[in-house]
Amino acid sequence: MSATPVTVEADVSSGLPRFQIVGLPDAAVSEAKDRVRAAMKNSGFPFPRTNVTINLAPADTRKQGPLYDLAIALAILGAQGTIVDAKLLERTVVIGELSLDGTIRPARGVLLASSMAKREGYSGVLVAKENINEARLVEPLHIASARSLKDCVDQIETGKWQQLPKAVEIEAPPTSPTTDHGDDFALIAGQLHAKRALEIAAAGGHNILLSGPPGSGKTMLARAFASLLPPPTVDESIEITSIHSIAGLLHGQRITNRPFRAPHHTSSGIALVGGGTQPRPGEISLAHRGVLFLDEFPEFSRAVLENLRQPLEDGTIAVSRASGSVTFPARFMLVASMNPCPCGFISDPGIACTCTPGNILKYQQKISGPLLDRIDLRVEVPRVAFDDLSSTTPGESSAVIRERVTTVRSLTQERYASFGIFTNAELKPSLMKAWCALTNDGMILLKSAVDRLHMSARSYGRILKVARTIADLAREETISAAHLAEALQYRIRNA
Numbered sequence: 227m228s229a230t231p232v233t234v235e236a237d238v239s240s241g242l243p244r245f246q247i248v249g250l251p252d253a254a255v256s257e258a259k260d261r262v263r264a265a266m267k268n269s270g271f272p273f274p275r276t277n278v279t280i281n282l283a284p285a286d287t288r289k290q291g292p293l294y295d296l297a298i299a300l301a302i303l304g305a306q307g308t309i310v311d312a313k314l315l316e317r318t319v320v321i322g323e324l325s326l327d328g329t330i331r332p333a334r335g336v337l338l339a340s341s342m343a344k345r346e347g348y349s350g351v352l353v354a355k356e357n358i359n360e361a362r363l364v365e366p367l368h369i370a371s372a373r374s375l376k377d378c379v380d381q382i383e384t385g386k387w388q389q390l391p392k393a394v395e396i397e398a399p400p401t402s403p404t405t406d407h408g409d410d411f412a413l414i415a416g417q418l419h420a421k422r423a424l425e426i427a428a429a430g431g432h433n434i435l436l437s438g439p440p441g442s443g444k445t446m447l448a449r450a451f452a453s454l455l456p457p458p459t460v461d462e463s464i465e466i467t468s469i470h471s472i473a474g475l476l477h478g479q480r481i482t483n484r485p486f487r488a489p490h491h492t493s494s495g496i497a498l499v500g501g502g503t504q505p506r507p508g509e510i511s512l513a514h515r516g517v518l519f520l521d522e523f524p525e526f527s528r529a530v531l532e533n534l535r536q537p538l539e540d541g542t543i544a545v546s547r548a549s550g551s552v553t554f555p556a557r558f559m560l561v562a563s564m565n566p567c568p569c570g571f572i573s574d575p576g577i578a579c580t581c582t583p584g585n586i587l588k589y590q591q592k593i594s595g596p597l598l599d600r601i602d603l604r605v606e607v608p609r610v611a612f613d614d615l616s617s618t619t620p621g622e623s624s625a626v627i628r629e630r631v632t633t634v635r636s637l638t639q640e641r642y643a644s645f646g647i648f649t650n651a652e653l654k655p656s657l658m659k660a661w662c663a664l665t666n667d668g669m670i671l672l673k674s675a676v677d678r679l680h681m682s683a684r685s686y687g688r689i690l691k692v693a694r695t696i697a698d699l700a701r702e703e704t705i706s707a708a709h710l711a712e713a714l715q716y717r718i719r720n721a
């Protein structure tokens with residue numbers, strides 16, 4: 227998740243007309259030849275009829291994509307003397323694809339490039355007009371933008387270039403509009419148990435699985451879950467924005483909402499975890515610091531779901547491809563929903579289940595034990611009773627619950643500030659020792675639970691973390707038996 231500078235050098239010398247690009251370019255970079263030649267000609271700059279060599283340094287890293295077009299064109303114009311003051315460009319990061327008429331097209335990953343420019347002390351960044359807001363998210367830095375190659379050269383020639391305003395002097399970059407996140411919790415009848423579990427999940431950043439008969443409101447609850455989350459902190463927001471920038475999904479604004487991604491169950495492994503020949507972040511990375519909602523959990527292919535195991539544990543995903551390996555952050559909350567059996571009624575006391583035992587087993591086996599072990603809270607969402615449905619007293623609204631969630635989140639953020647984590651779910655074993663102190667009763671209960679329920683070491687850790695969140699919601703320092711008991715009941719495997 228960081229950019230590396232590539233130096234573009236041009237040599238224009240006498241000899242037979244020839245145009246070559248060296249320095250490990252891929253096919254898209256090599257095609258720059260045709261785009262640059264046409265763009266220059268159509269902008270009124272004759273292309274040299276001599277020998278032109280472009281070198282992309284360092285020569286041992288593979289260069290991908292069309293984002294070098296503009297830099298190549300400017301290097302040639304500098305080398306042949308069209309741009310007199312080419313020295314100006316030496317410490318500038320230039321990113322842009324050219325179209326045949328000379329227009330500069332926006333590129334992806336501009337936010338990372340401008341962060342790099344600031345880190346490495348470049349004097350400025352030159353991007354397409356469409357990318358300016360994205361480049362401006364990094365302050366303070368000289369940012370220039372141009373519509374076309376001609377516009378760009380004019381700016382340099384007229385000296386407008388030197389008077390570029392600093393990013394801070396331009397108005398603040400816009401933030402993303404608040405999106406509509408499903409229904410409000412007040413509109414969901416009954417389901418107090420599930421609502422409580424969702425509140426805990428939101429406060430601590432835990433994973434949750436909702437299971438119940440058709441039409442009981444699982445999808446509705448999961449969609450409303452996003453409305454419980456406080457907006458991301460500035461650091462979180464930059465992380466989220468960087469990932470969307472790489473994926474080319476940014477429209478020039480900083481993302482100030484937590485993402486809510488709900489990929490369909492037909493999604494492929496690459497779509498979910500990321501990859502491809504030019505590795506791109508998948509849904510789990512786009513859901514970083516937000517929610518990944520997998521509706522109809524068992525309908526996802528088992529192989530696709532197994533990919534989630536490592537990122538659920540580490541909060542990052544490493545994708546290796548022939549062109550190299552990349553690591554994307556993937557610290558998301560998993561919210562999954564499922565029916566307990568193919569017909570959906572095995573857990574319903576009033577309706578007979580029509581599935582054969584074999585079918586039920588096959589259905590449940592689609593979700594592996596190790597994956598289930600990583601889900602902290604498993605909640606039964608039963609059919610809603612008529613009295614609840616017809617009741618006119620509204621439940622708690624999302625805003626009220628969000629307030630409690632926000633209190634816990636600010637508390638944990640402050641508590642773990644020096645460890646670089648934000649939530650209880652991210653606690654590492656070493657930190658758990660320090661922060662998950664138990665009362666004596668709590669210790670006794672936990673011991674008997676671990677022994678009798680044959681819990682894994684992971685379950686033990688995850689229960690403690692959930693209990694920590696429950697104690698935080700109750701604003702208590704030490705985890706008591708009551709907090710543990712609540713955490714334990716979400717862990718018992720249902721149906």
Ligand SMILES: Nc1ncnc2c1ncn2[C@@H]1O[C@H](COP(=O)(O)OP(=O)(O)OP(=O)(O)O)[C@@H](O)[C@H]1O
Nearest residue numbers: 413414415416439440441442443444445446565610
């Ligand atoms: N608790 C509830 N309160 C109010 N309306 C509800 C509730 N549960 C379900 N509904 C209504 O039923 C519709 C279907 O609910 P939803 O899609 O959430 O069910 P589901 O549990 O996801 O079912 P399935 O297992 O078939 O996916 C909702 O759009 C809503 O109109």
Ligand SMILES: [Mg+2]
Nearest residue numbers: 444445521563
């Ligand atoms: Mg549903």
